[in-house]
Every structure is written in C-alpha cells, then in structure tokens.
Amino acid sequence: SAVISQKPSRDICQRGTSLTIQCQVDSQVTMMFWYRQQPGQSLTLIATANQGSEATYESGFVIDKFPISRPNLTFSTLTVSNMSPEDSSIYLCSVAGGTDNEQFFGPGTRLTVL
C-alpha cells in the first residue's frame, strides 16, 4: 500500500483563522479523499479531491469552508476556513486505487480551535 503523510500532525488555532492541511503520497493514486472524525465519532467524508478539477463535496460541506486543491496525483491540500470551535476534529486524507477498491488512510491532523 502507498505511504501517506500529512502535515501538520496537530495544531491549535484561534477562532476565525484558517489552516491548510497537506497530504502527500509516495506514489500516484487515482482517488484521494478527505474525512473528518469528530471526538468519539466515526469518519465523515468531506469531499473527493479530483486531480485537475474541482473537488466533489458531500452534503453538508461547502467549498467556501473547505477549499481543496489537487494539483497532481500525489498531493492534495484541505483548508479549514474561518474556523470555529466546532471545527475541532481529526482530519484524515485517504487514497484508493487499483482493482480492490480499498482505501488507506494518512496519519491524520488533530485540530483544536480555541
């Protein structure tokens, strides 16, 4: 499976600011996803990061709040904009591809908004 890294691993931010999270993969992958995992909860898909085109957002998530870039097949960023304490969560990128339809997750970014 691909090796996935995320930066930063954690951050503490002030209300109203923005944070950009990076996801780097050691090989080219077709599909990249961004998830949120709030404390004690399961994973919720934010969006699919599409290479060369706009991300596809899930219901309840909008581009203005969570802009996503995917400049190539090994890298993506997720920005959490105008943060509030409700955005405190773990943000995870995942990749998928090949014939087995399996997703593999990065180590996650733990975000705390004060």
Add this chain to the structure above:
Amino acid sequence: QKEVEQNSGPLSVPEGAIASLNCTYSDRGSQSFFWYRQYSGKSPELIMSIYSNGDKEDGRFTAQLNKASQYVSLLIRDSQPSDSATYLCAVNPSTTSGTYKYIFGTGTRLKVLA
C-alpha cells in the same frame, strides 16, 4: 435507519477467546465491505476486505458476509490485549460503486482482558 450500524460496545472478551464484531447495512446492492482497526489517537488501518458471500480468513481474522441478511462480521481468534481498539465497518454502497466512496459505521470498541 442508519446506513451502516454497529454496536458501540465496549465488547469485553478474555485473552485467548474469540471476539465477534457485527455490522449491518441498509443498501441491499452494496458490493464491497471493509473492516478497519483504529487504535486510540491513531488513524484507521485496513484489516480485511470482503466482496463475496461466505468467509474470508487472514491469520487470526475471519470476515463473514451474508448479503441476503445484509450483515458482515469480523471474528478475531485467540484475542490478544493488543487487539483492544475500535473496529470500524465500511461499506461501498451500490449508489457509489466505482467511486470508491465508503460509508463508515460508528465502530465497536473491543477490550481484550489479560
């Protein structure tokens, strides 16, 4: 009805016993099913995938799929304290097949008692 349901637990089993984790799903056309293990503070780690009715074994882990009854289970034989984690069931629903999108259950917390 939630799309993917799991008992949140905790499920406590003694060391050496078989742990049985269950998951039900609502989309009868779902084709792909996955089990992830998530240690506290870590990202989900893929344990097994299953696509056909019946059992699939990998070491101490056995995944069981019954599409007619719409459930998938994970058996862990010879449970070890290191198996203590939250186990997430994920389903690729028929409405999204080909897109690699998953729906996750809320997870079952397993505690293996030494």
